[in-house]
Amino acid sequence: MTEYGSDAPAPDEPPLWQPRRQEASATGGGSVYQAGRDLHIRHGDEGRRTVPGPGADRVPCPYPGLVPFDADHKQWFYGRERMVHLVCERMDARMREGGPLVLIGPSGAGKSSLLAAGVLPALEDGRLPAAGSSTWPRLVLTPTASPALALAAAAGLDAGTARHTAPVWRADPARCLAELREITGAADPAPAGGSPSAGLIVVVDQFEEVFTACGDEAERQWLIDVLDRLARPTGGAVVVLGVRADFYAACTAHPQLRAALRAGPVLLEPMTEDELKDAIRRPAGNVGLDIEDGLVEVLLTELGTVGGPVGTSTTGRLPLLAHALRATWQQRHGHTLTVDGYRVTGGIQGAIAITANRLYDTLPLPYQEAARWVFLRLVIVGRDADDSRRRVRYDELLRHAPDREAAARVLDDFTRGRLLTRDEDTVVMTHEVLIRAWPRLRGWIEHDRSGNLVRQDLEDAAALWEQAGREAASLYRGNRLETALAWAGTHGAELSSAARAFLATARQHQRRGQRLRRAAVATITTLAVVASLAAVFAFRQESQALRARDRAINAAVTSASVQLAPTDPSLSAQLALTSYRMDATPDAASRLITTQNTPLDTRLPGPRGMVYTVAYSPDGHMLAAGNLSQNLVRLWDVSDPGRPVALGRPVPMDRSVNSILSLAFSPNGRVLAVGGHTSHNGDAGSGGFVDLWSLTSPSHPVLLGRPKSPAIEGWDALSSIESLAFSPDGRTLAAGWHAGFVSLWNVTRPDDVKPAGAPPGPRLPRRLLP
Template identity: 35%
Template sequence: MPRPERPLATGDEPLPSFARELRKLRESAGNPPYRRLARDAHYSVTTLSDAAGGKTLPSLAVTLAYVRACGGDPAGWEQRWRETRALLTPAGHADPGALRPPYLGLSAFGTGDADRFFGRAALLETLLGRVRQHRLVAVLGASGSGKSSLLHAGLAGTGTRPAVTFTPGASPIEECALRLAAFTGASATALHREFTDDPAAVHLRVRQALAGHPAGTELLLVVDQFEELFTLCADAAERQAFTTALTHAATASRSQARVVLGVRSDFFAHCARHPELEPALGAGQVLVGPLSPGELREAIVKPAAAAQYTVESELVARLVAEAADQPGALPLISHALLETWHRRQGMALTVAAYEQTGGVRHALARTAEHAYAGFDEPQRAMARQILLRLTALGEGTEDTKRRVARSELDDTATVRAVLDALTAARLITVDHDTVEVTHEALIKHWPRLREWLAADREALRIHRQLSGDAAVWESLRRDPDTLYRGTRLARARELAGTALTARERAFLDAGLAAESAQLSASRRRSRLLRALVVLLAALLGATTVATVAALRATGLVTAQRDTVLAQQVAEEAIALRAGNPALAAQLALAAYRLRPTPGNRDALVSAVTIPLGHPQEVDAAAFGPDGRLLATAAADHRVRLWSLADPAHPALLATITGHTDAVHAVAFDPGGKVLATAGRDRTVRLWDLRDAAHPAQLAVLTGHRDSIYSLAYAPDGRTLATASYDHTVRLWDVRVPAAPVELPTLTTHERNVKAVAFSPDSRLLASGGDDRTVRLWDVGDPARPVERAVLTGHTDLVVTVAFSRDGRTVASGGDDRTVRLWPTTGPARPAVLSGHTDVVTSLAYSPDRHWLASAGYDHSVRLWDITRQTPALSATLTGHTGAVEWVTFSPDGHLLATAGDDHVALLWETDPARAAARACEIARPSITRQEWDAYFPGVDYRPPC
């Protein structure tokens, strides 16, 4: 499900207003997904979503393409665009898209905000010196003192060392794994498992990531809001493991990491309970105090001056007088200045505009009250519920902000409206899948929120516990054993009349229903017991006869039980795969052996996939001709080469850089010595792989006028075909890879061309596109291609094509969710394969001519048995958590590689016997009797490996 667009700023500023009108136009068109707009507008999803993002003014060409795709009036919108550009071009601002506030309000500075970070030069120099002298440093200060800004815009923003920054959250080991995975290119799942098993592994991963950097390079590991380790992380063991991992990474022999912690000063005592942090809390400590009057003047005046604004001297003096030497005043000053900037007169920030905001002491409360006043009664109740959820109650410390998953809040119109309004007022921040208060200053300085927090803190604690337990219940598929009982249920019962989410209410209602059912069952048991005494004597005589019948029925009942149990365990194995792969593999194998059904076989294959992690979406994959290399192309502009010398343990061999945008396609030449890559930057690049660990660029092919979606080598190695959003297929003579020659361009498609594929004899080329056609071309002489057939029948866009191994069939798939098999020998109706529930994105035939694999947006890969007269679905493989963009078989057919939007490529064993062997390779530790009994009650303990 696509994520909702970020809310736009309120007010009548030109950029948000322009973006708001674009969004209204899209709404009037029925809110088509950006993927569909991209196909109609011939611009990428990112370009179109940025156009309505409200941060920069899109180009006129992008604007008109967006408007046409939504059915708007291009002429009227061209005038609207020119008027907006005029409004965004004040004196001194040549680039209308560059207009941005000089102040950040409640938001902390990021690494990209160094040009607006002033007033901390002396403190930054002290911090840099401390980091040079000590490998473990703690930056302490009161809430609002500017710790986060110093760490991000100051320390990490200097660029003197590669840096990884993150906050611990509720699962610090997981957060660490995610950030280091993005930095290293490794699998986040694998890193999480590795760091959990051995916290010292962080040190080794850092060294591995820096192996290709110049000698002496060190990684700066910045953990901001370290107090979340105590306010959000409830697992003491994970807290200890995380601190151990950080301190070991900083202090181990041959360490290449320097760790800096940002900690609120009132959590000093909590940190002191961990002796390993003593170096940071002692000699490695940096204290962040309030700005001096001189520093405060710099923080006020210099950001404005850098953006060519002026601040009235009387306003500067007033701000300094109101806020100098006041701890925690920085976010209030920044918020007041941002609101003043919105009310500026020309290029000047004036006292009059500042007084309209309410000043340092009242600007934040006034903003919050203004947002709250705009809500109706249901929205006000929801705003209270949301803001209370976003506050962590202090235990001997001040209340702090709490980051929550978006899924913790109901997806209703009321919730969305409140989130949009609070985000637009910059009171909260919605980032991907999380929501949090923008700054703790809101908790401290908005009287209404303070009143809510003081009203019934014990009820808030009970509710917070209920929320967490409801999430656990949901994650365990509503396991009745996790429901509240007894005293806990009695305490939670008091929340029944309060504002709960649907999940929380369902959890509480389920507990109350279970209690009611238990009481009813107890009453029934009492009545039945009395009746049982009367019947017992009568039943005794019938026992002998019943025994014989029971023995016959036992076998049937046992078989039925095993079938149901095996299916349940197989499904649970898939769910366990990310967190406990060893147990998941053993459960899947045991379930398959208990009942070797097709569904259990698919679960076994899915449970032993090998993930190859990437920092962004993976769009394509290709095996080398000998099966020892795998190339993956991703949205991070990179192509990665993996060694499959040991297929069970792929190793990253090289990362190819050169493209300036997402890479959509990758293909090896038949000899395996050249790799072709192409993507959104409109170029095709050829790479010399004679030394696969050090690929060298041979040539750059240009000519396409829009994104290149796919490419294919002819099996004879003479020709390369490329398909593009510019409605064309281009042919290239690549017999001399360093000097490719452009051949004729195929131009009969009426819209974007998504797919190309050559027949096994290199004489036919198939192309498919957004005009819903598949076209067959005779390219026996590539210099004189001839269109041979136009295949029609798809009811929506064609995304993928593939030739069978004998060349007699071409398969196609696309947005109509079908796969169609067309004979190439003459006109005939295609066979239609239905099963996918969303767009079919990729097709591949197996080398043994037995299978056709199809991948789709429905997160699945399907294997079709094409040996039958009527092809039939044989397997459905699930493992990706996002759309599957690509599927391909290894040359020997034993492996299947897939690429997905979930930032991973997966390697699958296609043979159940090989999948079983793979399961036993990773079955460490072996399943215990206790685990066996939990999943296979009543079945004899038989570890599968």
């Protein structure tokens, strides 16, 4: 800079301390913008130099960006007063009526911020009418991959104690409830028949993690049971669940959650235009920031341009607005947020992408590939739901990374950029909106979505395999292994070290099995040859003995062929050929032709235990299989019989079901009837039952109801339903009882089933044919 000769400004020069805007910035696209910042020029004989604007560096940012508002930000949380009042009002009602309160809204609607910076501070201010509620202890948690461990940590237990306590609580829910009250100092629940009361507030944010992060169905059900018991009128707690809207159907698969939804969830409504203005202006006013005329209007206009008219379809885009506001604060001019500064950020649509791309572009080229590896592991690629973020243990992520140093640099840079969040043990995307708003990440996912699903399933299976002590039973087999090996053949470098070890072990196990099978075939073939030679020798000795021995040997080979036909069609066919060559009788020829016309069997992997009953849908594209011992129903897409595909997870029956004995599809294939025996069938006690499931979305069946069985005097408690059939028009369902009776129901409305008449008097055959 050019220097001047005195402290006093020259007559023709600007006044002393007049601000100048002299900063230029370039984004990844190469464009240069003029931004107003805190640059001041001092003129005098000491020269020209920059000095900070008065107090500029001391102005805090009242906009957290992608990070949800929490208790530390409550003084800047505006625009949601109406929803805070509604949630508190409904919590008071749920405390009297019992059951969890479900807060439901789309991703990006602000559920986490509403609970942490709105509802919880309001409760501290005494917004619940109950006496002393402002001082009730609070448990705030997200389920993570281990809900029991998360609950123990939320109760304040240290990491070591929590790891010891979690399995104890899982095994004994009653002990869990008692110790929670003891640890938190919550009041004892009201006695049975007493007035409803609560002394504990439980908030479960991002409750959808029980479906996305927790792969243990038993632990998922355990958490739901514990929360339901806490939320009963005599349970001693008010429970609030924050759930993403696209997991509504998954919640309905659980009776306790279905009851909570039936009682009435709180729907997180879009913010009105006035509420959005408050959310923009009032935090700035709290810290002494000014907002340039026109900036609020520009923000609302672009927010509406992105998602429709303001206040109608902007709900899921609030994180975009929050990030743009924080980026605009970083480009402020003195104490003023300006339109020019906002434009520099890339606006609502581009601010997140510009931030992410800037962080990505500053990485060395080898580290950019590590960024792709890291982010794909921080995403749960959805099959029947939107993609969502995955919480991953930091040390495990680095341990399995192909380049540990590069992965650590990526995590550190993006954490400093507030796009990732790290706590003591885990790392997670700060908000799921990053998946939608960063085109590069979106492209990584969509470039090979099916391959990403294969990789995701493979790495999840590898993690479970390691947790199980690398048991052989956890390894991939058959078609699933072949699919994974085919994908890994071209994408092996993208796998974690655990997944590579898992695949290598599975392949070794497969090859060992193949060697054993080949050895068995060779042994049997050798025996057959030896038997043939022995038969020839015997023929020379004595024709009658020869024929008898030949028949015995042939009978043994034939018997082995018949016995192996259900389990190993290929070996069965080889033995049938040997039998034919030994004695080319019409029966042997018929058996040989039969084996040639029989396709190789396709084994459907599933839960352990005996499959007692199966049923095909009318169009033949779907197969249902009932597991007798584990009481699960598995649905398969068998459009291509050679490559069946499992539809979602196995459908669990409630715990009262003892056995599944019969399945039947409605003529249109949209309803599945499940019959068997239950230890508790409503007022009827134990006995037969029928459940009707909606298959509108086969990957997420929804229980429609359990029709009440007509009374069959003397048989209800001991009998079971062993056969089901729909009438051709789909309006009537018939059930065959073990006792020899038939029940009929009118299923024109599957959600409101009524008996179609009294059961017939005479005993009928148990098996019903449609």
